[in-house]
Structure formats: structure tokens, C-alpha cells
Amino acid sequence: MNAAAQPPAALSAVPPDPARGEVVFHVRGLSKTYGAGEAAVHALAGVDLDFRQGELVVLLGPSGSGKSTLLNLLGGLDTPTAGTLLYRGWDLGAADEEALTQYRRGEVGFVFQAYNLIPSLTARENVGLIGELASDPIPPEEALRLVGLGARLDHFPAQLSGGEQQRVAIARAIAKRPRVLLCDEPTGALDVRTGIVVLEAIERINRELGTLAAIITHNAVMAAMADRVFSLSDGRVVHVQANAQRASVSTLAW
Template sequence: MTRDALEIRLPRSTQTLFRARGLTKVYGMGETEVRALAGVDLDLAEGELVVLLGPSGSGKTTLLNNLGGLDVPTSGELSYRGMDLTSADEAQLTRYRRDSVGFIFQFYNLIPSLTALENVALITEIARDPMPAEQALEMMHLGGRLDHFPAQLSGGEQQRVAIARAIAKRPEVLLCDEPTGALDIRTGIVVLEAIERANRELGTLTVLITHNAAMADMADRVLYFSDGRVHREHRNASRAPANSLNW
């Protein structure tokens, strides 16, 4: 895959990818009932970088899991490119995750018995239109660490392998749950740069959960969560580069 091929996907449109209306998720029943999502209305467009901010338990992760097809809402509408995610079956959701979604987690979730290259190749072997695993790792400046096992990499390196794994399939959506939560600030910035770069160069809709208000500046849009709802929305006039952030 050449640089030219990558460029083709760059032109931005504002086509809506996700559309959520009255999205509700209730865990448990009766006295133990918890309303994790209490009616979320939301549209997410191609190429956007959206930061979700809010206290613990405000419903950010639940929303992310619903967007990623890991969980289904209790009620409300949720569609991805017109596909109804609320009624999709197990196989359709697997297909959807495999083809369209890249995940990045707080604790990296690499396969400990596979090297950096193999962790990425695992995905490129099953994806529909992947980039070579080496290229994805190269994008994350990990060209020299291809044959290292997770236990031989630092936290920041592990997270960058995870990002390479997530973007290697050229997903349309990149979902990041506290990607810097376990990292120090310097390493955190490196990881955010990598996410920013994936969003910019691949035109991937990127949704990023954080507790850290400082990260809001790098977003196109910031959604403030509380009590299972989007409490407030803010659109940045311009995105601050990740390396300018400080916390």
C-alpha cells in the first residue's frame, strides 16, 4: 500500500456515520436498576475527532460500547451508515467490528504471546482491506520493535502497537477508551499524537473518552456527559495539536 492509495480516502465529507435518538441503556432490574444511558441524541460524522468528557459512571463507556457493537441499547435508535445496530445479530455485529471499528483500550489488551508485528498481523489477515502490518507499525514509529513481545515493550509502546492494530484495517471508526489513562504525560502525548495522526491521515471518525479536560482542545467537538446524557456540547474553532497539550 502506497502513500497515494492512502490519500484517496482523505477528502472529507460530512456524511453522518452514527445516528442515535433517545438511546437508553438500563442495567439490572428493580431496585438495582442503573440507567447508564438515559436518552442520548447524537450524530457523528466521518472524519470527526470527538472527545467525550465526564465523571465516572456518566455513561461515556456505555455509549462507546454501544457504538462499537459490544453491547446493545435497551431502547432508542442507533444506526451506523443506515444499518440498525439495535437489532443486529451476533454474526452481523462481529462482521461490523471486524470491518469497520478499531478499538483502543486503557490497558492496551495486546495478545501477550504474540509479537508486535503478529498482534497487528492478526487483524490484517482477517480484515477486508487492510494495510500491511509493518506499515501500520511504521506509522506508529515502531519499525524497530516489530519482533518484540508485549512484555518487552514499555506502556507507551504497547499502546502504540494497540493503535497500529486498530488502524491497520483502515476502520471508519476508531473508539478509544481512556487510551492514556495508564501512561505518564510524556508517553500520553506520544500516544495522542498517534491517534491524531490516524484520524488526520486516514480520515477515521475518532471517539475518545477521557477524564482529562485538557484533551478537549485536540477535538473537533467535545461532548460533556453526566447522568447518562449529553449535558453540553462544544465545538472547537480549531484543533490544538496533541503535542501542545499539557496536564
């Protein structure tokens, strides 16, 4: 299937649910090319999609499919080569470095596969650090309680397990009450049980705070917990699936 050739309307196979709120990301023909000439790599080759407020979406695809590139563009970590990228009607694709920084600071929470905690700060401090950027942050203790780590506030990353570190990373991401939570393979480095705990934390944030959550994974099992699932391959969205009912995270297994 050639996604680029598809009319935009055909993409929203599921009609937008008005109860689900406004369009947060409006993406048309989004492309990203690294390098030039012979050596050029087309990481994204014309992606069209819309993400809405309060949705939990999963971006599914093998490595090299362009899902991380897409997430980086949505998160303002990178700028597109071509196409339209609107965030709440604002042209994110044309924003400069300063504007992108303000965007990330105010709107986006990131969760990375490698946690990326500051090793010299405790769990509470890692969360508090990002809170310092926000005008009305969730207190670090509360954010950590939300991810089930209320008892491990003053541990350094090295004293925490992988799952715990990832939950600190999630607490850190939500502490500034972002409108968008972007998670790049959040369970990639974790075993199943720990992975479930982490996904539960994300799902709970999405449900309780109404945050748009986008999760990147190559693990198809996770598709069940999403409102919508976007499958990527070779830099294109090849399939979109809407779940009438989101499966409970605890039922997932891989």
C-alpha cells in the same frame, strides 16, 4: 439541563460542516439499563448525537457518567435497551450477534485503556492477527511505522513500555483500515509524555486516513484537540462544544 427533553435540532449547536462528510452515527434517545427493578442501573438515559466522517470527537466525563457504555454501544460490543442507533443508516441497535461481529470486523477499530495485547504474540504478530480479518489490511510493519514503532516489530508485549504497548494497540486497531476508531481512555495508564505520543498517533490516523475517531477520557485537557467535545454526566450528554480550530496535540499538557 435535561438532554432528553431537548429537541434534536438544538443538539447540533454547530451546523454540520458539509466538507466533514456524511453522518456516521445517528443516535436518538439511546438508553442502556443494567439489571432490573430496584437494582436497575441506568448507565445511559437518553442520549442524542451525530458523529460525522473524518471528525475527531472527545467524550468527556467523570467515571460513571456513561461514556464507556456509549462507546460499547457505538462499537457493537453491547446492545441498547431503548432508542435509535444508526450506523450509516443501518440499524445497529437491532443487529444480532452475527451482524455485530461482522460490523466490528469490517468497520471498527478499538483502543483500550488496558491495551489488551496478546502476550504470546510479538508487536508485528499482534497487528497482523487483526489484519487477517480484513480484505485489504495495512501491512503490520507500515501500521507500526504510522505509530512510530517501526523499530520494535519483533518485541513481545512484556518487552515494551506502556506507551509502546498502547501504540501497538492503535496500530492493531487501524491495520484493517476501519472507518471508525474508538478509543477508551487510551492514555489512562500512561504518563504525560507517553500519552502525548499516543494521542499524536490517533490524531495522525484521523487526519491522514480520514477515520472517524472517538476518544473517551475524563481528562478535560484533551478537549482542545477535538473537533467536537461531548460532555456526559449521569448517562446524558450535558454539553456539546465545537472547536473552530483543533489544537496541536504537542501543545497539550496535564
